Amino acid sequence: MAALAETLRDKIRSRRARTGVVGLGYVGLPLAVEFGKAGFHATGIDLDARKVQAINDGRSYIPDVPTADVQALGAKGLLDATTDFSIVRDLDTINICVPTPLRKTKDPDMSYIVSAVEGIAKHLHPGMLIVLESTTYPGTTDEVVQPMLEATGLKAGQDFFLAFSPERVDPGNPTFQTHNVPKVVGGYTTACSQLAAELYGSAIETIVPVSSTRVAEMVKLLENTFRAVNIGLVNELALMCDRMNINVWEVVDAAKTKPFGFMAFYPGPGLGGHCIPIDPFYLSWKAKQTGFDPRFIELAGHINGGMPHYVVDKVSEALNTRRKAVNGSNILVAGVAYKRDIDDMRESPAMDVMGLLLARGANIAYADPWVPEVHAREWSGGYDIKAVDMTRGNIAKYDCVVIVTDHKAFDYQALVEEADVIVDTRNAIKDPHPNVFKLGAPRGASEDRKAVIV
Numbered sequence: 102m103a104a105l106a107e108t109l110r111d112k113i114r115s116r117r118a119r120t121g122v123v124g125l126g127y128v129g130l131p132l133a134v135e136f137g138k139a140g141f142h143a144t145g146i147d148l149d150a151r152k153v154q155a156i157n158d159g160r161s162y163i164p165d166v167p168t169a170d171v172q173a174l175g176a177k178g179l180l181d182a183t184t185d186f187s188i189v190r191d192l193d194t195i196n197i198c199v200p201t202p203l204r205k206t207k208d209p210d211m212s213y214i215v216s217a218v219e220g221i222a223k224h225l226h227p228g229m230l231i232v233l234e235s236t237t238y239p240g241t242t243d244e245v246v247q248p249m250l251e252a253t254g255l256k257a258g259q260d261f262f263l264a265f266s267p268e269r270v271d272p273g274n275p276t277f278q279t280h281n282v283p284k285v286v287g288g289y290t291t292a293c294s295q296l297a298a299e300l301y302g303s304a305i306e307t308i309v310p311v312s313s314t315r316v317a318e319m320v321k322l323l324e325n326t327f328r329a330v331n332i333g334l335v336n337e338l339a340l341m342c343d344r345m346n347i348n349v350w351e352v353v354d355a356a357k358t359k360p361f362g363f364m365a366f367y368p369g370p371g372l373g374g375h376c377i378p379i380d381p382f383y384l385s386w387k388a389k390q391t392g393f394d395p396r397f398i399e400l401a402g403h404i405n406g407g408m409p410h411y412v413v414d415k416v417s418e419a420l421n422t423r424r425k426a427v428n429g430s431n432i433l434v435a436g437v438a439y440k441r442d443i444d445d446m447r448e449s450p451a452m453d454v455m456g457l458l459l460a461r462g463a464n465i466a467y468a469d470p471w472v473p474e475v476h477a478r479e480w481s482g483g484y485d486i487k488a489v490d491m492t493r494g495n496i497a498k499y500d501c502v503v504i505v506t507d508h509k510a511f512d513y514q515a516l517v518e519e520a521d522v523i524v525d526t527r528n529a530i531k532d533p534h535p536n537v538f539k540l541g542a543p544r545g546a547s548e549d550r551k552a553v554i555v
């Protein structure tokens with residue numbers, strides 16, 4: 102065992118180790134590129150032949166990864182991709198970055214991890230390091246991955262090395278990217294931890310070793326549950342503020358001037374993305390198996406899940422001031438990606454907002470410079486629909502504009518000047534305006550509303 106560990110350590114230090122990344126998505130491609138930049142030969146394995154082709158052609162399809170990087174690494178022979186798992190025979194290390202979605206029942210869908218590990222197990226050989234990065238419940242690495250790999254006859258910590266290291270990438274974040282976000286690493290044994298830390302330490306600035314794979318798995322779920330719960334809290338505060346005629350955005354901005362003991366979270370139209378709406382349910386599923394009732398997670402899920410309905414109520418309230426109904430109104434949804442300045446639509450609350458408005462009889466259009474089209478399968482009851490341009494002439498055509506994602510590219514001044522009614526779920530329009538109905542805040546001019554309340 103010591104000899105195998107030493108050999109792999111030497112290969113990593115000398116960059117002779119051949120690295121592999123399974124799953125070339127938002128997480129896997131940036132990681133493979135970092136390994137390439139660190140001087141390793143990196144091979145991506147993905148079932149999606151189009152992604153594999155793109156990498157081999159020197160093209161990036163992930164906005165945070167410049168095509169120039171993929172091209173340069175490809176030209177140096179440091180980055181390539183394949184759909185064929187038999188390449189595992191030639192690899193020394195593998196990082197698994199496949200999706201971990203929820204089933205409709207909110208149970209973990211482990212099928213992607215299982216299929217990736219099956220592919221690896223067929224070609225596993227002594228001395229390899231396997232690291233799972235996909236966000237998952239505590240126990241996945243030693244209860245699911247380890248037995249599958251050990252069914253080959255090789256033993257974890259002895260014949261091969263096994264670790265979990267959560268990915269923390271924040272797509273679209275210009276400051277923090279794969280190489281400068283500290284990397285938590287937990288191995289099955291100390292040697293496993295050390296080798297995983299050695300590998301990541303070659304490409305990532307700060308490594309944070311923890312005592313086990315389960316601790317590392319739980320770290321990621323704490324981080325994301327922390328966000329889900331705090332967003333749930335501030336969303337509930339927004340609902341309260343709406344009733345109490347208080348501007349929740351002003352409250353949060355003032356509260357965050359406290360230099361200690363407070364962290365600002367903002368309300369919004371609902372949770373989106375592959376992580377925050379999903380990961381806490383991985384934890385609650387596992388906790389329930391031990392007879393533990395994870396109340397915070399369920400409550401936050403309930404409040405956050407209700408936000409698209411609240412947005413639709415706001416639209417109805419806004420149209421009501423114009424003596425219009427949602428039914429038959431032309432509504433423009435501004436922004437459908439799950440957050441600002443990215444193209445990722447996964448779990449986007451815009452899909453719920455659009456589906457709910459459609460169900461109430463609205464005619465839906467959307468604008469989003471990052472998302473040229475939305476497919477029928479992505480929104481309930483919906484159809485294939487293409488983005489419209491948010492030109493002044495276009496804006497004026499709609500009875501109501503709902504800002505669901507506050508992309509920087511939108512011309513908010515033009516919106517305020519041209520739209521009859523705006524529902525702003527992101528506080529994108531800072532100055533009060535009589536036509537702007539903000540989530541968690543009194544109506545723009547607020548004087549008429551005060552008069553009613555008094």
Ligand SMILES: NC(=O)c1ccc[n+]([C@@H]2O[C@H](COP(=O)([O-])OP(=O)(O)OC[C@H]3O[C@@H](n4cnc5c(N)ncnc54)[C@H](O)[C@@H]3O)[C@@H](O)[C@H]2O)c1
Pocket residue numbers: 123124125126127128129146147148149152198199200201213216217220234235236237268269270271272375376
């Ligand atoms: N996107 C994020 O911001 C983010 C941040 C932190 C953690 N994560 C976690 O990282 C993991 C990956 O997320 P992502 O956003 O990169 O997903 P993604 O959907 O962008 O990419 C996953 C890739 O895996 C491929 N794939 C699926 N099954 C495969 C298999 N059996 N073999 C080979 N390839 C396979 C898919 O074709 C796809 O290209 C998830 O667990 C996610 O929760 C994501």
